[in-house]
Amino acid sequence: MLHSKSFVKKSRAGRVTKVVREHYLRDDIYCGASICKVCDSSVARLSASASTILVLDTNVVLNQIDLLENPAIDDVVVLSVVLDEVKNKNMAVYNRLRALCSNSLRKFFVFSNEHHKDTYVKEMSGESKNDRNDRAIRVASQWYQSHLGDEVRVLLITNDRENRRKAVEEGIFAETVESYVKSLGQPDLLDLLVQPASEDVDMAEVEDLRPSKRKVIYNEHKPMSEITSGLHRGIYHQGKLRVNRYNPFEAYVGSESIGDEIVIYGRTNMNRAFDSDIVAVELLPQDQWHEEKSLSIAEDEEDEEDVHLVPSSADDAPRTTLPQQDSSRETNPVSYRPFGRVVGIIKRNWHSYCGSLEPMPMPAGSGSVANALFVSKDRRIPKIRIQTRQLENLLDKRIIVAVDSWDFLSRYPSGHYVRTIGEIGDRDTESEVVLIENDIISRPFSAQVLACLPPLPWSVSPIDLSNPNRMDLCHLRVFSVDPPGCKDIDDALHCSTLPNGNFEVGVHIADVTNFVFPGTPLDDEAAQRGTSTYLVERRIDMLPKPLTEDICSLRADVERLAFSVIWEMTPEAEVISTRFTKSIIKSSAAMSYVEAQARMDDSRLMDPLTTDLRNMNTLAKIMRLRRIDRGALTLASAEVKFQIDTETHDPLDIGMYQIREANQMVEEFMLAANVSVAKQILDHFPLCSLLRRHPTPTREMLEPLLRTAAAVGLHLDVSSSKALADSLDHALGDDPYFNKLIRILATRCMTQAVYFCSGDLSRPEYHHYGLAAPLYTHFTSPIRRYADVIVHRLLAASLNIDKLPSIFQDRPQLTSISDNLNYRHRNAQMAGRASVELHTLIYFRKRPTDAEARIVKIRSNGFIVFVPKYGIEGPVYLTSRAEKGGGEWYVDEPQQKIKKMDGSLSYSVLQAVKIHMEVVEPQPNRPKLQLTLI
Amino acid sequence: MEYVSPEGLRLDGRRPMEMRQIRAEIGTIMKADGSAVFEMGNTKVVAAVYGPREVQNRGQQISDKALVRCEYSMANFSTGDRMRKPKGDRRSTEISLVIRQTMEESILTHLMPRSQIDIYVQVLQADGGTRSACINAATLALADAGIPMRDLVTSCSAGYLNSTPLLDLNYVEDSAGGPDVTLGILPKLDKVTLLQMDSKLPIDIFENVMQLATEGCKAVANYIRELLLENTKELEYRRGV
Known part of the structure; x- marks a missing residue:
């Protein structure tokens, strides 16, 4: 039966047309x-x-x-x-x-x-x-x-x-x-029910107890039509609201129409917008650009800084706020960033949030409906009001809550309970929270995905052996060097001497694409997960366990499929030729970094494997030196390592992660392999290669580093990565840790490297700043990163081994894949850091400790210290919160010093101090780490 | 955008392998030697054939076969927006050429040397697949004019959207920008006379899509044959044979 549907439609240009469609x-x-x-x-x-x-x-x-x-x-x-x-x-x-x-x-x-x-x-x-x-x-x-x-x-x-x-x-x-x-x-x-707006009345009555809450708190949002016309006329600006991770009262809207970030300060100006909402913003008059800020500071009584891990890049670090309050008035009277306020929300980005209920006394009648305030783990999210009938159950639990609405009469948005994760403070619960908060996919692999795996036990089949594209490299002395206890070994090396005195060096990477075919459920799942996530006590794999730990893992003494990059190098580490091939290898040793280092250092050992290691190390040192000469930065991070109790999974000890020569050796060859592969795939597929770039930091981003350096009388040249690398090398203070500290500070000023599709950017933008390489990609860890899987496919296609999957012909889709990879990569890192923070807290719960710390930033009422031994950073208050800014101390901005009024005491940036660390519970179930000066 | 729902229905309620409703009428223009109207869903095309007749321009005369000319145009009212459709624009020149070449392939031109056959096709209403509809209408009109042909040429299009091969794209599906294969075949001889594609497709998928289009063409051929048979019977009856 046929029906004709007809309707009128208004086109974007405002023309009205009649549309007839069959139905x-x-x-x-x-x-x-x-x-x-x-x-x-x-x-x-x-x-x-x-x-x-x-x-x-x-x-x-x-x-x-x-x-x-x-x-x-x-x-x-x-x-x-x-x-x-x-x-x-x-x-x-x-x-x-x-x-x-x-x-x-x-x-x-x-x-x-x-x-x-x-x-x-x-x-x-x-x-x-x-x-x-x-x-x-x-x-x-x-x-x-x-x-x-x-x-x-x-x-x-x-x-x-x-x-x-x-x-x-x-x-x-x-x-x-x-x-x-x-x-x-x-x-x-x-509890799962969303309360309809009409029944809001009794909630309002409850609130009546606090009279201030009844008045109109927020401005009403402008109607959509007005916003559209406002945007059209340039009065309003549209953009995504990003709330400062470290100060929920400050947000930024990146606006294209203004070409700059608009600062939104205070909840009133944010006008009920959540992080990542698309909002319409009106600029405030210029004279309010500062006043607005100081006004709202008084309001942010909840603003409290927690002890957290040391940020490893600018993306993790708190945003550089404008120079501190009063003193900035004279020095910097005109703010260069516009301030604005939200007039309407174009698209909400509400989803569910993880957190817990704010502690409150139990209402008299149990089982009846109670109103509670939910505090999200994510500080960017305001408190959410929910109604529940199971208050006593939920008070000590981590729960998930969804937002329903936010009325302009109420201070907080209202939402509803979704589900319980577990008890607060419980390690499993908190780990789960970390995963949910960072949007990590941790569900078990589905049956469809597992069905894509080859049958176990797997071994190299005659078909693989007879494949003309696959070279049999089993005769080579291949070995792998990884962290101790590593089960997903995705890279192995070999180095042999050629008759002409040159070396043949090979990097062998697990051939994951031989098992993960494009378009299968397994591939889709891996693409979605993007990367494996490493928490302190467990690992969330990108690929199912049989692949990661057995079939693909290049373990010792078994034949495994690999994708190899083989160079011929002179003893001066000049590359003469590069070869790529699929191969079969048989690793002769799976060493840990410590073992490899010990072998190299032990001069009595002269066996072939040790000789290979030493040769490689010599080559790696030359390559490294050359790279540094080109201007690659040696950055430092304050990575820590936990010793975990095998029974209880509680942390036993924390220490700085030690980097040995062996680590650097492996790293050097992986870098070289990645660079070689990047060249090869870009040559063959100039428009659809997946590369990795590291944008050059702007001067503005390096500002905090320069200010700190200037305060201690150090001049840093940041005009190029080479200049920066050199001046970092010359930054030698009287104490041995000084150089590393400056490097850590430099590292956190930089943004992270990102994946991109080569067709989206122009050639100069491909540059990798940190490595000083014109081209870079990821090839060496296909077991734990999906980007490497894509690069493997590209490389195989460039060698005519495989067809290029059809997805590479679709650039928007490729771009969306690289966006997803960046998102997942970042989330995995955030989750890893959050997990370390969680374990740090668990560790110090039973062990109040004294440690040496360095001051990294001066605040109006104290300073931020960095504790190298544990890789954490947090505030130390000189004055208690109540008497904020209470006169006794004053800040010397250009000198980066905080002094007591009578001049008896002063602290300056980078100074070493002794602090005491202890876990306190200011509110029940809310433990936090507190740092105090001794 | 979702062109095929998980329930397996397209936007207009068809399943992926289904054609739109087709309808045709023969002899709609009395003055022409042969004529037909052909509809595929909301696409409606009229075709008129004149000839074989004397060649108008002596210089174009071919001594051993007939000259086939074709003119394609779109009525100004054929799409919703009232835009003037110039006659000689690139698109209609191209389609004219495509139709001419396709039809020439099946007409037994060597039987009519030094003569001329004119095919006029006009789109009355456009909703995707105009090319196919024009070819089908032209076939009917040629048959109505009694011009000797090797076989009926029939045409149908197929596309590939949301990883599904779709038969007979309508305007909405056509403007999705996906691959769009227009196929013309001689169904009895099982030969391809026209094959066009926009955008790209991997070869194995292309074969599936083309297979689907072939089936569509055969379905059109069946319908056209039945219609012609009926028409002939009616003519017989009128003559009182």
Whole structure:
């Protein structure tokens, strides 16, 4: 049957056109119930035993998606009209609903009512789009009821009063979500319900106890039409709001129309916007650009700095705020960054957040509804108000909460409880929180993914041996050097002397792409995960365990498939030729860094393996020197290493991670392999190669380093990476740690390197600043990084071993892959750091310690210290919080000193101090590490 | 954008392997020697054939076969927006050429030396797949004019969106910018006379898509043959044979 749909549409230019589309109605759309005798039951999803089948209204899906995700709700028919409406209104909810519909464990069935000949409804004249869709939902429910007969009750769930009334009139069973959930008799489900706005009244009454909260707190958002025209006329500026990770009262909006970042200071100016929301911003008058800031400082009483890990790059570090308050008035009267305020939110980025409830006294009657404030782990998120019936259960738990709305009358947004993770302070719970917070995919691999693995036990097959593209390199003396206990060995090396006195050096990388084929579920999963994540006590793999630890891992004394880069090098480490080949290798030794180092150092050992190691080390040293001559930076990080108790998984000891020559040797050859591969793939695929670049830091980014250096009388030349490297080399103070400290400070000024698609940028932008290399990519760790998998495919295609997968022809998709890789990479690092922070806390819980620390930044009421031994950083307060800025101390900005008024005491930047570290619990269940001066 | 829902329905409710509704009528223009209207869904095309007749321009006369000319145009009202469609623009010149070459392949031109056959096709309503519809309409009109042909030429398009081969793209699917294969075949002889593709496709997928288009062409051929048979029977009846 054919229907013609016609409607009028307004184009972006404002022209109105009439659109006519065909609309086919079918008789082969099935109802999806397994009890149905008429329909094809092979596609049926609804269970045979169901006594009630639910049909959902759009508003229910939009508001109650958390409830729908609970397995208590099942046997649901999702109409295509509802899907379309949800898709238009909220893409995130749509994706979650789609995930539910495709989940084989859940009984959600999509019924294409719009194309079924009996359930299609034509818009009547004078009927609004909404009314027509409501009618379509009712017609479909009615059809279901008459189609399935009386054995099943078809229940329409709608919160729309009018729709429900009409449904009941037409003889359809209809209920609201609340009454349906109540009828299920599971009180904890009620917490998942989003409270409709109309019932907000009693909440407001509770708040009445605090009179200040009743007044209008935020400005009302401007209507969308006004925002659009404002953006058009250039009054408003659109951009993504990014809240400062270390100061939730400060946010930035990167605006294209203004070409600069607009600073939003204070919650009032942020006007209910969340991090990553797309907002419209109005600039404040220029004279308020400063006043606004000092005004809001008074407000931020909650602003409290925690002890945290030392940032390893500018991305992790607190944003450089403008020079401190009062003193800045004279020195820097005109701010160079514009200030603004949010007038409207164009697109919300609400999702669910991890955290805990703010401690509060128990209400008298237990089990009744209580209001509580939720504090997110992520400091950028404001507190969220929720209602719960299980307060006593939740108080000491980590929970997940979703945001529903934020009224301009209320100080905090309101949300609802989603689920419990576990008890606060429990290591497993907190690790879980770390994973959720950083959006790490830690679910077990699905059956489809595992089905892509080769059968175990796996060994090199004759097919591999006879493959003309694969060289048999088993005769070579290949070995691997990794951290102790490493199970996913993805690189191995060899070095042999050639008759002409040159060396043949090979880097052999696990041939992951021989097992992970493009387009398979395994590949999709790996692409989504992007990287393995290393927490202190466990590892979340990108690929399933059999691949990472056995099939791909280049373990000793077994034949393994590899992708090899083989150079011929002169003894002066000049590369004469480069060769790439797939290969079969048999590692003769899997050493740890310590072992390799010990072998090299032991002059009595003269066996061939040790000789190879020494040769390689000599070459590596020359290569390293040459690289540094080119201007590569030797940066330092304060990485720490835990010793974990094997039984309890509690940390036993922490120490700085020691870097040996052996580490540097392996690193040098990996760098060389990556550079060689980058050249090769870019030559063959100039537009679709995946490379890695490190942007040159701007002078502004290096400003904090220069200021600190100037304060201690050190001049740093930052005009190029070479100049910086040289001046870092000359930065020698009287104490031995000084140089490393300066390097650590330099490192944190830089941004991180990122992946990109070569077609997106121009050649000069490919430059890798830190390594001083014009081209760089990642090739050497395909087991734990997806970028390397892609690069392996590109390299194989460039050697005509494999076809280039079709994805490389699609540049937008390639760009989105590299964006995802950057996102995942960063998240994995953040999670790793968070995990270290967590374990540091656990470690110090039982061991209050004294340690030496360095001052790295001066604050108005104290300073920030860095504790090298434990790699942490945190504030030390000279004055207590209450008497903030209370006169006794004053800051000498250019000298970077804080002095006591009477001049008896002064602290300057980079000075060593003794501090005491102890875990305190200012609030129950909220332990934190406190640093005090001794 | 999602062109095929997980339920396996396209935007207009068809399944991936389904064509739009086709409808055709023969002899719609009395003055012409042969004519037809062909519809594929909302795409509607009229074709008129004049000839074989004397060559108008002596210089173009070919001594051993007939001269085939073709003119393609789009009615000004064929799309929603009222834009003037110039006659000699590149697109219509190209389509004219494509149709001419395709039809010439099946006409037995050597039987009609020193004569001329004119094919006029005009798009009355455009909704994707105009090229195919024009070829199908031209075939019908030629058959109606009684011009000797090797076989009926039929055409159909197929595309590849959301990793699914789709038969007979409509305007929305066509403007997705994905690969779009237009195929013309001689169904009885099983020969390809026209093959065009926009954008790129890996060769193994291309073969699937082309296979699908071939099936579409055959379905069109069946319909056209039935229609012609019916038309002939009617003519017979009118003559009182």
